[in-house]
Amino acid sequence: MAKRSAHSSVQQFSRSRSDCMIRRMAIICMLFTLCAAAFPVQATSEDSWQLDWEVDLGEGYISTKPVIANETVFVRSSGFWTGDERPQVFAFSLEGEQRWNRTSATTVQHDMSPLILITNGTGPCGSWPELLVVGWADGTVEALNPENGTLVWNQSSYVQGWGITGALAVDGDHLVVPTRNGLMRICLSDGTIDFDVELDLGWRNGVLVTDGGFYIGDEAGTLWHVNREGNASSFASLEGSIRHPPLLTNAGILVHVQHPTSSAIYAINLSNETPILLHESGPSPAIPSMKGDYVVTGDSSFLSTFECQQHCTLRSQYSTTTNGELVWVEMNRIWYSVNLPTGHWSMASLNQTGAITNSTKFSTPHDGYGTAAPAFDEQRMVMGNDAGILMMFTLGQESLLDSEPVISEPYDWTPAFGAFILICFLFVGAYSTSLQRIDWAWKIVVLTMLISMLLLMPDLSSSWSQTVSEQTASEKSDQWNNTWPEAWAGTQIVVIEIDGEQETVGGLLGHETALDLTLAAAQEASWEVEVESTELGTFVVSINGEEGSGWEYFLDGERAGQSSDLQPVSESTVLEWRLVRR
Structure with a gap:
């Protein structure tokens, strides 16, 4: 009886000690997660820009x-x-x-x-x-x-x-x-x-x-x-006023034409001098600016981005009022002035497809009307407004290692929240183990691993596809059809197959993703393509009104493994879309 009591006491002491250790580890994990979320590592923040001096230039x-x-x-x-x-x-x-x-x-x-x-x-x-x-x-x-x-x-x-x-x-x-x-x-x-x-x-x-x-x-x-x-000769005649230097893009000469209460963006083909209306927008256009294949325009309604390769395509719009100069910082950031009585400067961030992901406000002690873009060097930013105030900002010492003077984007709390949830699952699993609920502990561990794999899958898939695409980019496609024009050799080709009937567009160049290539071909051949954006990517829903049971696509004969907006393509790929009927 004494032995059994002693054994029971040892068991209770061991379990109590184990519970105490688990509680301590859980508290440490939760504190670590909360600290990581509360003090995120970011790029140069707005607070890193310090007003160094200002000068009033007078009237x-x-x-x-x-x-x-x-x-x-x-x-x-x-x-x-x-x-x-x-x-x-x-x-x-x-x-x-x-x-x-x-x-x-x-x-x-x-x-x-x-x-x-x-x-x-x-x-x-x-x-x-x-x-x-x-x-x-x-x-x-x-x-x-x-x-x-x-x-x-x-x-x-x-x-x-x-x-x-x-x-x-x-x-x-x-x-x-x-x-x-x-x-x-x-x-x-x-x-x-x-x-x-x-x-x-x-x-x-x-x-x-x-x-x-x-x-x-x-x-x-x-x-x-x-x-x-x-x-001199007249190259193109457009109704309105052209109040900026024209831009030379791969798709032709781009101009933003001003009308009394609106504006229009055109691309004029260099070979046949035909103007193509890209988009109608708001009044009082800003001075458009170009970086690589991307063009940004502005007016009293929107800040807009276009990708101009063989054709110019509207990528995104952000509602604002900007009527002056637009300046690029790096390949994915655009500074512009908001020309309103309560105006300020802002920085728009672009993703890899040229779409505006967010716009961050930058305020000064002299906010108001303005049309002048800021100027930058490695550690300084100079800006002036309609009130004639010139201001010099410098980066704080902690940010001098940044190669470009930019302010941070709003912090994304998703990773910290996800880490907190996973730690909670692991804590519950550990606690279940302490209670000898091994079956529940294994279920929780498996669920945690499944959630982790789902979160990592898009990045792993994208990296794998990028690696495969880079390895095969220089190879000639085995899907070449001898009836195609020889001029298409070494270019990007898109094939649409519906019930065995095919339509093909070739000679395309410079498109980086399957979706971009598809939309370029659709514009060339006047196809109607409907897409749908989801959390897993953008998918083609219908082509020329045909939906069937869905569309699947193949790159050089191989079925693709991710959404078309995430799938890289080579410079000599054959992209084939097939309608699925079940």
Whole structure:
């Protein structure tokens, strides 16, 4: 009896000690999870930007992006003024001390041609030092010494109400100037005019430089082409006003045309000069900007992104009001000003397909109307608004290792929440084991492993598919059909099969995912493709109204293993869609 009592006491002591250890481990795990969730590791946060100094430039707007170079900040004022105040160009040290300023006593309103800093060089028309070039609304082009603001040379252009308001462009050893009524090309060494072409009246209409010449829009919606001999021709006629430098994309020349109460984005084919309407949007367009295959546009309704490869495709829209400059930081971040009485700056983040995932607000002590984009170097950000306030921000010491000055995206709590749930399951399993409920413990462990595998499966599948795609990217597809045009060899091909009947589109290039390739082929062949987005990815629901029991796709004869928006494709793949009927 004594032995049994002693044995029972030892068992109870052992179980009590085991329960105590389990409780302690559970508490430690939960505290660790909560700490990880409460103190997430993030990139540079908004708090990392510290206001270093600010300067009031007086009457007038800051409507163009400052320039940071040579340990100096260059900025210009523009717009309306009172009394003897006139627009100026300023140079400040990185500490905010004014080094020089230059006033144009004869200029008029709308001084909004961006400053352009040109490095020294030599060309057929001569040699030139480093120049800070200013286009004034009185029609004057001035080349200044950036060290002290003294005049190197100047040149005059036509004025009707105002003169130069658009962005200048460098063309080798020449400067190309969008004048009030045309386009002028001058030598960088001394300002000598190469040619001065009369077109039609323009405003804020910058110039696009290409190997074949120059493109510029006007207030009547005409897109002009001027060859290198100075001969002009109408390239495209669009209703409205073109108030920005045209963009050269893989799909043609992109312009955002302004209408009285709306706007429209077009891509003009270079070979047949046919304008294609991409999208209709809100009024008062911003100045579109391009990075790689992606174009961002803005207006009083939306910030929009397009992917332009063989065709331009609208990727996403974000509701906002932005009417000025847009600037890229890295490949996936865009800074823009929100042009409202309570306006501010914002940064939009893009995913790998060019879609806007979120927009983060950046406030300053002087929020309000603004159209000028911020300027960046490795550790600084300079911005100015319509109130004429110039502000310099620097990164905190803890963020100086960041290669690009960006603010953080909102923290995603999903991983921390998932880890907390898994730890809770493991705690319950451990507690069940302490109660000798082995069957329940095993069930909980298996359930935990299943949940973990489901969470990891998309990343594992994507990595595996990417590896396979990279290994086979250079191989010629075994699915080649000898009836296809030889010009399709080495390109991306899409086949649609319905009840044994096939339609094929080939000669496609540059598409990175199966979905992108499918939508490009659909646009080429006028197919109607309906897709549905789920938590597991985006799936094709119907093609040309055919749904059946679903659609499945094959890459080079092999059935794909994930959703089409996640599936990488090679440069010479054959993508085949088959309708399933059961």
